[in-house]
Amino acid sequence: MFSAFENFMNKYLTPIANKMDKEVHLSAVKKAMVAMTPLLIIGSFCLIPEAIPNMIGENNIVSQWILNNLDTIYIPYNVGMALMSLYVSAIIGYHLANSHKLDVPGCVSMAIIAYLMMAVEYTEDGGISRTYLGPKGLFVAIFASLVAVELYRWCKKKNFTIKMPESVPDFVSRSFEMIPISVIVIGFFLIIRIICINGLHTMPPLIFTNILAPLVGSMDNPFAVTFLQMLRCLLFFFGIHPSVLSPVTSPISTQFLAENIAAVQAGKEAMHFFCPGPESAFGNFTGTGVTFGLVFWCLLSKSKAQKQIGRVALIPALFGINEPILFGAPIVLNPIFFIPYVICGGIIGTIPYWMMHFGWLSCSIFTPPYVGVFLEGYLTNLDPMSIVANAIQLVLSILVWYPFFKIYEKRELEQEAMNMAESNSAISEEDAKLLDDLDLDF
Template sequence: MSFLDTVAMKLLPIANAIGNQRHLQSIRNGLISILPLTIVGSFFTIVLNLPIPGYSEWVAPYLAALDVPFRFTVGLMSLYASFTIGANLGGSYKLDKITSGFLAMLATVLMVVPINLAEGVNQSGEAVAAGRYLPIASLGSQGLFGAIIAALVAVELYHFTKAKNLEIKMPDGVPPVVGESFGALLPTLLVILLFWIPRHFFGFDLNGLLTIAISPLKGFLTGNNLLGGVITQFVICVFWVLGIHGHAVLGPIIRPFWDQAILENAELFQGGMSAFDLPNVFTEQFYQWYAQMGGTGATLALVVLFMFSKSKYLKQLGRLSILPGIFNINEPIIFGTPIVMNPLLAIPFILVPIANTILVYIVTALNWVPKMMVKPPFSIPAPLGALITSNWNWVAFVMVFVCFFVSLAIYYPFFKAFEKIQVTQEEQAQVEEA
């Protein structure tokens, strides 16, 4: 048994346990469910910053109105995420998904302290009636981890009351929707008491506590820490080499940090901060467009090498994989080559994203390219994706091609060695057939 086989056997049970854990799976699926909101909302940031001469002056009178879609999508992402996470966790317990989602939202909103205004004005200078208003900032990216905890706790309370039969049961013949509503009365009361009393009577700020607790990890994984960026790439690629979906395993753990990082950048940029001054370098988009163009391992370069290979199989595989590769889908090349359990190609598969990460980090630290602040679909080709997410910075566009040629240079010697083996096998197969 090879070393890679031994490592895979050791890690596979751990990876499966993480990937199938009920709560982590609900977080991952819940955050994926709100992708349409965050992606479409991010495009309004692009609309406000098109690189057209005179455009900023022309759009200035409409800024307040054009900002609304962003604020009610990305700006409320914690509220939406609480519902989808709660619904997914409730579904895993065979609970009513809608009730689970509403309880999760209720818990999230109860952690927000309303602003009590006697009078005031809005952005347009119009008078605002006196009353209690929820600050939208508390329901944006900064409240994401609080929303996750609130959703999980709320649904666990719901599950507890169901498991212990602590619910109001309606007679037979009552419509299921009505029966489910009455059955949720006690968990609703418990959620209110659990989140309302500590926050509004004792001043317990769960969001503030979580911010302090996770700030070192957030700074390590998504801030400006190069070691964190390198380790992230290394672990994801190693899992893929072992035949384990790296993003599926690490996604439930690291995706909340990625989402919070890019949305924090987006909110600050929308508020007027320069893209060069944004706090988070290592967003998911940084990896997608720079380190992993063509998919994990930056395999687009390998696909191009395959297209001109002397091996008939590799040439055919390259031609079949080029179109998916351009749109950052690389399962055909990973499993068709295969790269999985392939000691020769595993080395550049791991080294290339790390090299690209270090290179672009240096360029970013020198303020030659800005940080990324919008969240377009992952399937956008890398040069265009980097251009859009960097506020139309042409240096970012060029850096994608620099990273591509770096990837080619690293992959090339390993590709030639693998090609030689493949050609020899094909010649032997031809002799045997003859």
């Protein structure tokens, strides 16, 4: 049965995953979201000082200084996460231009202006509102950037450009080349904006919000998150890195994190649990599938090979990296480990999400770097219950992996005994040389 399932995965799912990973548009989106990691970390850091007066009281010099300088403390957030969509559009334009071997400055400028055509909203005093320049404009930024670069490529292919003599400097030639392309790109997105505002009486980003609302809303459902975590484990079990899903999941989790931070800034409670921080600190606790239980039993194994694998995998596991145990034990394509890794690992990895859903654990307001187990979970929300949640995951992982590891260990010990017997019964090199010297003919 497992063999048939493996063949099905290799025949149908693996090619799809490989194509998704190599597809230039999805790749550009994934790289753009990864590039946002520093902004997420820095933006999240801005919330930490505000929490200090609540911890040590307001009637002291430190708390008073923080409260009097909150506007300054929030500047990195206001120019970082609050303008996230603007940066995403530029980075998508950059990577897509490289993939298509187009002029990078031209594609980046077209991606940015296309996004701004869709997202800019004016205030009553004539200023520009930041409403859709941050996370709320993320999906329209992705759409506008991808379409703008594709329009740029189409114009180049159809020669809708102004050709200058070869004697004209290259930078001048490229500027004139961009004129008709700019007209087409700006005109295209201006028409979309007019249709949305005058025809549908709404801003373009809200159209995307309404269309994607079922998908975005579903990720605040613990059942959906559990299914997603199992899917990630399933992909990794067959050697496919779960990052192939990030072009779809990262914009949602990033938007939720930004909304949590904005809510806390406004004195409200963070409500979204599907965020980048919990994904790493809880979903991938000790690695995708919460594989510390296997590392633990490998360290105590009677099998010399498995004990050595446990020693190699221990330190990486404490920092959320489990490739050594995935490919060393191995877990990948090992039928014995399918249930504890894919099914149980997916469930254990989402226990803290369920705790957040029921209000037993605070939602994330921070995406910490890899700082090790327990500490990383605590930093996501500054809630001591995060340590308890990780401890529950650790104990359950050890319990779940035990029977499956014992089955595998028994097979490994039998194989080692067989190898030892064959080694002991074999003729030594010295005896073989002696027999050759005798030149016996029989």
